[in-house]
Amino acid sequence: MxxxxxxxxxxxxxxxxxxxxxxxxxxxxxEQTPAGLDPLTNVDSKDIRISADVSAHIYLPPININSNSTKLSLILYFRGGGFCIFSSASPIVHRHLNGLTAVSSSIILSVDYRRAPEHHIPVQYDDCWAALEWVASHRSDAGLISSYSLKLAGTILLDPYFWGKNLTASEKTADPVLRKKLDQLWGMICPESTAGNDDPRVNPLAAGAPSLADLGCTRMLLCTSEKDAMRDRALMYYEALTKGSEWRGTAELYEAAGEDHEFYLNHPDSNSTAKLRARIAAFLT
Incomplete structure (x- = not known):
């Protein structure tokens, strides 16, 4: 108090x-939505325990995953919310993933990492890494993942949380209350950081940040929204990755016209959300 x-x-x-x-x-x-069969999409979800600290929801598309002729993509999903809010059982997250699973015909593992500010960075990174290791250890379990070997095929960034000390144009024109909260966010969730908002973990283009050439994937889909306060940083990252680095992969950029940050959670039935899901599904093929 x-x-x-x-x-x-x-x-x-x-x-x-x-x-x-x-x-x-x-x-x-x-509010929490339990795992189970979704009557709107026919997607089934289950609760998964990864470790004593980490749980997840796994979403299964409405096809026979035990068929030897079926090869499915697996999306390891790390939700947004500034590391602070939401869970896999949050209604808006659960509904979004039911829809994305159905459209993409993919298995999605939505990771419930421990949240800030009760737990500081890098706890969330450690939890997400534990989920990746869990997936690798269960890759031969057809009842949970698939019978195919694990390969990191690509990365999808949805309205990524990037920030920095020097404000961009889209940040300067953002709602002042929102801008203040975003400006304080990294210091709250990672108070041990000495670089503040230019910590490479939140500003990957800051001085001294690791080389983008070392990214651990060969494909990337970067999705941003026209009205997102962090839009400029997403575009800067895309430019740096594709034109200013020695990364040997290929990147694609998708921008949702007229939409704001995480619109797909707030408006799950909109045309913009349908287009985004279709774009993600196309990337996975």
């Missing part, structure tokens, strides 16, 4: 407050 000696230092209403002593108060109970 706030007091003169323990004031609120980060106000992310209506989701949570962070106090000076590091304690966190979640402001509302989050």
């Amino acid at each position: 706030a007091s003169d000696n323990n004031p609120v230092i980060y106000d992310y209403s209506p989701y949570f407050l962070v106090y000076k002593d590091g304690s966190v108060k979640r402001l509302k109970a989050e």
Whole structure:
């Protein structure tokens, strides 16, 4: 509880407050949707336990995954929310992944990493890595993943969370309240960082950031939205990757006209969301 000696230092209403002593108060109970058969898409989902700290939902498309003639893509999905909000059971995330699974005919493993600000970076990275290792160890389990060997075919970035100390044009014109929260976000979830918003983990183009030539994939689909405050940084990253680096892969850029950050969660039945899902499905073929 706030007091003169323990004031609120980060106000992310209506989701949570962070106090000076590091304690966190979640402001509302989050609605949860259980795994199971979705009648709208005929996609089935199951709860998966990866480790003592990490769980996931696995989404199975409405086809026979045990067929020897069926080869499916597997999407390892790391949700957004600034590492702070949502889960695989959040209704808007669950509905989005049911729709994406159906359109792409892919298996999707949605990872529930431990959340900030209760857990600081790099806990979330460690949890996501544990999920990747779990997938690798279960690649021969046809009942969960598929009977095919594991190959990292590509990376899809959806409205990526990039930031930096020097504001871009799209950041300067963003809603001031939103801009303040975004400007404070990295310092809250990674207070141990000495570089602040130019930490390479949030600003991959900052001075001293690792070379983009070392990316661990050979294909990338970068999706951004025209009205997203972080749009400029997504475009800067794409330019640096495709024109300013020695990365030997191929990258594709997709921008949703007239849409804002994570519109596909807030408007799951829109034409823009349908187009985005179709674009992701095409990338996977």
